[in-house]
Amino acid sequence: MNNDYDIIVVGAGPAGSTAARYAAAGGAKVLILEKDRDVGYPVRCGEAVSHEGIVQFITPDPKWIASTVTKFRLVAPNGKSVLPKLDGTGYVLERRIFDYELAKLAANEGAEVITKAYVYDLLRENGKIVGVKTLIKDKKTEIRAAVIIAADGVESRIGKMAGIDTTCHIRDMESCAQMTLSGIDVEEDVLEFYLGDSISPGGYLWVFPKGKHTANVGLGLSVEAAKKKSAIKYLQEFVDRKYPNAAMLTQIAGGVPCAKTNPEIVKGNVIIVGDAAHQVNPVSGGGIISGMIGGMIGGQTAAESILSGDINHLQEYEKRWHKRLGWRHEIFYNIKDAIAGFHDDTLNDICNSALTIPEEKRTLGGIFRTALWNKPSMILDVAKVFVS
Amino acid sequence: MAQPHLMIHIVPGKCDYCGCCVGVCPEDAIELMESKIAIIEERCTNCRKCVWACPWEVIEFHREGIAHLPTQIPQLVNDPTA
Known part of the structure; x- marks a missing residue:
């Protein structure tokens, strides 16, 4: 047939x-x-992509781009943050x-x-x-x-x-929850990442802007960590604290095989x-x-x-x-394995050391090098990535 | 090996159909459609990975079995036929 x-x-x-x-x-x-x-x-999906990734397949079009981003902010568990430049431009999409x-x-x-x-x-x-x-x-x-x-x-x-x-494997699956919040103030060109055991253990929380007053606020944590407390609980706590008066346009669950x-x-x-x-x-x-x-x-x-x-x-x-x-x-x-082993103290230390790097040199690479001081075993792996 | 008594319960009407539970299920014991989800009882080993994976706490573990639990979405709040 x-x-x-x-x-x-x-x-x-x-x-x-x-x-x-x-x-x-x-x-x-x-x-x-x-x-x-x-x-x-x-x-x-959190909906963030890099310009250099996307142009391999399609010409960026304002009708499916919610925000263009040039910086990212890493927020340490103690609330201190660094704001390095992205290596290129990124987009938050309308998937x-x-x-x-x-x-x-x-x-x-x-x-x-x-x-x-x-x-x-x-x-x-x-x-x-x-x-x-x-x-x-x-x-x-x-x-x-x-x-x-x-x-x-x-x-x-x-x-x-x-x-x-x-x-x-449950160690690798990230259990995720996300809300699209509106009526909030966000920086339109900044991707935000929050780290820490009380925020999202073994993962991170993201705030990805979609315009000046809307953002995808979501997090993922390893299923291993989610045994004790679910993704939606962690997310609800963060949103209640940080955006108590936000309008919730969507709420979704998801899984990411990391x-x-x-x-x-x-x-x-x-x-x-x-x-x-x-x-x-x-x-x-x-x-x-x-x-x-x-x-x-x-x-x-x-x-x-x-x-x-x-x-x-x-x-x-x-x-x-x-x-x-x-x-x-x-x-x-x-x-990822190495980073997942970082707890609040290490993350705070990395952020503090990153703040000592002159602002114009504060790139992901610079922060990574600082992180390496805390976890020298990563050097070999990182070297392979950047030498390629 | 499948166990005689299913202890995994998917709370009716609460699921977002995201597939996170299906992705960690080692027995392929969860059927997931656009807006339907069900445990395939003959395959399930009650390992609880789906319970831990669920971002929204939709899946529950009941050691005593699930026979007594509701399988239908609760009735409309203002059921016109009631």
Whole structure:
């Protein structure tokens, strides 16, 4: 029986839409299945990205940029803060518009999109995966394809259905809560990060501006730490203290796999990309750009496999990913491990030492060097990042 | 190995469907749709990782089992049929 499509992409987030875009541009017939009613909604994200990351894929457009940021503020547990410059410019996005644009880019290359289409199983024939079983508006439908790209986010069940263990260790999963608050005063060009055991143990709290009077205020803490107290409790305490009169425009929960790339991201004719593959910067928890890079490499490789008729070529995806970004994430993971061991005293010390650095030299690198004094074992790992 | 008595309870109507619990579940024992979530009883080992992971405290652990707990979203406050 003929395939309905060459490639089915499960999930229309940034990784899925980018995979579909590059797969379709590479000559494949592509279908995206999105379980929710809308592409881009609900938003489960702090929404910050770097300029240099985003321009690889799309020209910045004011309609999906809420704020342009040039500085970040680190607030130590004792309340003291440093305000270094970012190495470049950053943006706080309007993801519900941004994700939509990425899906349109995929559609422009010829990819089809169906929303409210939930994939509940893989379709098998003689033990081989030949497509997906999906519920489209509650109607069971089987769709056949040669390659499945799983971009199904943190839950990552498609990979598991294909026999890839995508379970994230509770030490590495960040349990997150976020509120979009309005009627508050924020600095439009500053990303704020609050650190400390009483704020968000093993993680951080962020205040990302969306204009002068609105911000995404959220936090993530490792599930290991969340055993004692949940993300929403930590967030509510902070908001009650800092923004007691704010209007709450949205509140969301979320999970971020701050791990190394999943040990396996290709199996037979199934590949996984984005959060599903743990393609997240383990230090920052940022996954938009890295997920899009994973999606691009996955989509390109899948299209090459289709055109050459060689499914084994999909293995190249894993190699290309590790060469491009996976190796960096391994190093970042070690750095995260070291930072997670910092408690309030160390963080206060780092902030105090950073304040002794002349302001014009107060960059992330400078603060990092200061941090190294406190944790010399990090030097080797950091050196690898900056030497590359 | 699945245990005979399920001790994990997802409080009806409270979930945000974010998937954090599914991501840490080692048994793939949670089914998550756009706005539906359920424990797959035959797979669940009551390991509690989902309980710890949930950012909103939607998932509870009940050692005595969950048979006595509500599975439906509470009725409308002003139920017109009541």
